Amino acid sequence: MVPLATRLTLAAACLITLTLLPQVSLANDLEIIVKAPSSNCIEGCYDALALVSYADIKAKKPALADYCNSTTFVQSLALCGDKYCSAIQQEEGWEYIVDECKAKKVKLAAQATILAAIDMSSVQEVDTLSHQKDKTAYNQTILLSKYSWEMGYKTNNVKSQQDIHNHAYGWAVYILLGTAVLIGALNRLFSIYVHRHLRPLESSSSAALESGGALPSQASSKGAGLWSTAYTLYKKHFATPALFGYRHAQPWGWLSIPTRIQGFFIFAYVAINVVFMCSNYTIFQDNLTRYHDETLQLQRYVADRLAIMCFYNMPLLWALAGRNDVILWITGWSYSTANIFHRWVARMVVFQGFVHGVLWAVMKRDDWKDRFLHRMYWTTGIFALICMSFMVVLSVRPLRERSYEVFLIVHIVLALASLVLLRFHITHMKGEYEPFVWATVGVWGLDRAIRMCRVAVLTFRAFTRTGKNTVAVMSDEKSGLIRLSITTSIRITPHPGDYYFLYTPLSLRPWENHPFTVASWEQDPSGNSTTLHFLVAPQTGTTKRWRKKVLKRKERTDNVRMLLEGPYGHTNPVEQFERVLMVAGGSGITSMLPYIYKLCHHDESERFDNITTRHVTLVWIVKDTKYAADVLHHELREYINEHSEKAQSGIVFDVEMYVTREENATTTGLINDLAHEGASSSSSSSSGSASISSASGSNTRHGSLSEGEGEKTFNGTPDTPSTAVMDQFTAVTLDGHVKPNDTDADYEKRPAPSRLKITSGRPGMPALLRSKVDTLVGRERLAVSACGPAGMTDDMRRAVCDIYGSPQEDGVQGGTVEYFEELFSW
Incomplete structure (x- = not known):
């Protein structure tokens, strides 16, 4: 249900737009006086x-x-x-x-x-x-005659005004782009400054622990003054929330809702276009361009102006569509952010081109058929407009998501066709607007060249006769997971958040490529290569074909040849926070694994210089327990095994798993299976244990931390109760010993093994976040990272926005809790 305020806002926006459109006919009242050239x-x-x-x-x-x-x-x-x-x-x-x-x-x-x-x-x-x-x-x-000269002189002055106005639009758009890049860079610097300003020279919690005193509460910690307050307001009201309502990852109909900071720049861009499209038209009698016909004068000026604005937008449109976007490198924005801007620029380009074509068709309605058949610039212009219009129509979310491969191929073909057609469309302009076309070609060509270089550098050995560089393994046919281990041709150092596009050059569709997040990596001691590990959950298309090929092998293992393009993406600085909360839904776990891997596989020398994290909580919401058991047994096994070196690395690692199936009997059986998977992750010399909570039967999105009734806890096996509860972590070691008398301080001081807790039901994001914030002591900070279904990430986004505020309002400062969203959209 769309809120009333949202509906009123949209209605007002539509009313304003409809009010502005008729004003084009009265635009001769809006003039910008410029000094005419002497010529x-x-x-x-x-x-x-x-x-x-x-x-x-x-x-x-x-x-x-x-x-x-x-x-x-x-x-x-x-x-x-x-x-x-x-x-x-x-x-x-x-x-x-x-x-x-x-x-x-x-x-x-x-x-x-x-x-x-x-x-x-x-x-x-x-x-x-x-x-x-x-x-x-x-x-x-x-x-x-003097009057004839005056009309000719005035006509040329109007032309000069139009030229200056049109080129001023280009400057305005590019200045807006520069401003967006500058604000994005300043946003990163502002965040770094606030976090460093809030970080004490000596952790107050550490000092308290060493002295044996009580832990200071979060509410008693003082903020960092004006900068901290400003940053909190900025995060709460501008940077984090959605433009309206709370939907951002979830679409609103066919549209993607930007955040407020994204919405600000989109609004500014659209406003600049509306202002420049609707203002500064000087219409007068006896204009030599359109003698005695003011309607034709306005049509000609509008048509010409929109065409010029369209050409100014073309390089920007193609730059925002590329993977190798320097804007993303500078600002740290995600590909999804650039893609939102790309779609809005595309809509504006198509609108401007469409109005340009319609107005010229109206002006030349008496002989437009003859022009279409015998004048190349007319023919190519019409077909270019058709291609651009189809690109927008076929890019709507339902079609894009239902058949992305078809969309991508059609989109690229239509884009290239429209660019070539536009080049021939402007042949009668004597090269005046060719620089825009060649700039667009340069942007596209540079992006493709860089992509080819990336592929060649990373996997050039795959082009050799014996270049099979990938091992594809399916450990469990029921879970459907494929593990790809791809060895690069050179040594690289991956980072969390990196994703790579994978090509299968020997397939029937070698051009197809799909993005996958790297889960972990291993560097060859000789320094010649790096092995990247990917988790693939086959869906349809290429990944489904991969699954069939692996299943044909009895051992469910296949050696193949793959090409890598990357890395792309950005890394969130979660290691700068003392506590980290990772919330993953379903396959969103693949985005969390590399961060866990980096935190737990660091060198001791790096620990004190760059990584301050002391506690990591992974909350994983799943409905496919076979998938969950497979990942738990392989990727997460070493982190919940007390005998693993990584479990004793000094970082406390908790796994809270929520199984969302509604059928109680089915859920109980699957939870038991999953518990044995967690228990078996211990070494064979000890009897492992996992804490299991059953709270089934609730689908409420917001509410208590563990929704449902009647918690049951098990220690080792489902029939042996334990003292663990969901609202308070109890020190349960994986060798089966419970230490109920340990205080939080004692627990934090020892390198305790990680714990696994499984619950049926669905957590409420506000309560989940509040429970983690309440564990902060002194000036500790919490990084919140979310990846998964759109509803879940939107819930967490809203929970973070709601928790920001002053300590008097039971809120936290913006520098204390930072929200990172792992969202990739096409």
Whole structure:
């Protein structure tokens, strides 16, 4: 149900838009006065004199070269300038005319020389505006009437205003882009400053533990003053929340809802376009461009302006579509953010191109069919508009998500076709707008070249005859998970958040590529390569074919050849926070695994310099327990095994798993199976244990931490109760011993093994977040990372926004809790 406030806001926006559209017809009231170029005086003479015919010009539709070769016309032009123009206007104007004629290989004499050759006795004054439809061909010099010259001069001044206005639009858009990049970079610097400013020289919690004193509460910690307050307000009201309501990952119909900071720039971009499209049209009677027809004048100006604006947007549109976007490198924004901007620029480009084409079709409605058949720029322009329109229509979310491979191929083909067609569409413009086309080609070509270089550098050995560099393993057919271990051709150092596009060059569709997040990695001790590990949950298309190929092998293992392109993505600095809360839904666990891997596989020297994390809680919400058991047994096994070196690395690691199946009997059986998987992750020399809570039967999205009734806990096996509960962590070691008398301080001081807790039901995000915030002591900080279903991430986003505030309001500062969202959308 859309909130009433949202509906009223949208209604108001639509009303304003509908109100602005009719104002285009009244746009002559909105003028920007600019100083006209001095050459406009002579140009005004040229345009007014060109309205009539001359005996020494035989062409039916004279061109510039014809006028330059006409003695009568040139003498009349020189006389008009001498009569109505100042000395500086004559000098600059005649220089302009000489250069134009020189470009047509016609050499003009100086204005004074031409004036000296005129027989003034035969000169007659002519009002070319009144005689433009006459068939009279003048064979002697004429003096342009003052009114005709004034209209020609005014027409050229209006042209100059339009040119300045149109190019000012380009500057405005690119300045907006620069501002967005600058704010994005400053946002990163601001965040770094606040976190460093809040970090004490000596942790207050550590000092308390060493002295044996009590732990200070979070509420008693003082903020960092003005900077901290400003940062909190910025995060709560601007950077974190969705534009309206709380949906961001979830679509609103067919549209993606941006965050407020994204919405600000989208609004600014659209506002700039609306203002420049609807303002500064000077319409007047006797305009030489459209004589006596003010409607045609407005149509021509609007059509021309929107075409120019469309060309200014083209390089930006293609830059935001590329994978190798320097904007993302500078700002740290995600590909999803760039993709949102790309879609809005695309909508504006298609709208501008569509209006441009429709207006020209209306203006030339009497002969547009003839133009379409016999004029290349008309034909190519129409087909370019058709391609661009289909691109937008076929890019709607339902079609894009249902058949992405088809969408991608069609999108690329139509984009290239429209670009080629636009190049031929502007051939009659004498190269004036070709730089925009070639800039767009350069942006696209550079992105493709970098992508090819990435593939060649990372996996050049895969091109050899024996270049099978990938091992595909399916450990459990029921879970359906495929593990790909791809060895690179050079040594690289991956980072959490990195994702790579995978190609299968020997398949029937070698061009297809899909993004996968790297789960973990191993570097060859010899320093020649790195092995990247990926988790693949086969869906349809390529991944389904991978699954079938692996299952054909009895051992469910296959050696294949794959190409890598990357890395892309960005890394969230969760290691800078003392406590980390990772919330994953379903396959969203793949985004959390590399962060866990980095935190638990660091060198001891790196521990004190870069990693301050002391406690990690992984909350995993699953409904496919076979999938969960497979990941738990393989990827998470070493972290919940007390005999593993990583479990004793000094970072306390908790796993809270929520199984969301509704059937009680089925859920109990699956939980028991999963418990044995967790228990079996211990070494064979000890009896492992896991804490199991059953709280089934609730689907409420917001509520208590563990939704449902009647918690049951088990120690080792489902029939042996334990003292563990969901609301309070109890020190349960994996060798089966319970230490109920340990205080939180004692627990934090020892390198305790990690714990596994499994619950049926679904956690409420606000209660889950509050429970972790309440465990913060002193000036500890909490990083919250979420990846999974759109509803879950939106719930967590709103919970973080709600928890921001002053300590008096039972809130936390923006530097204390930071929200990171792992969201990848097409």
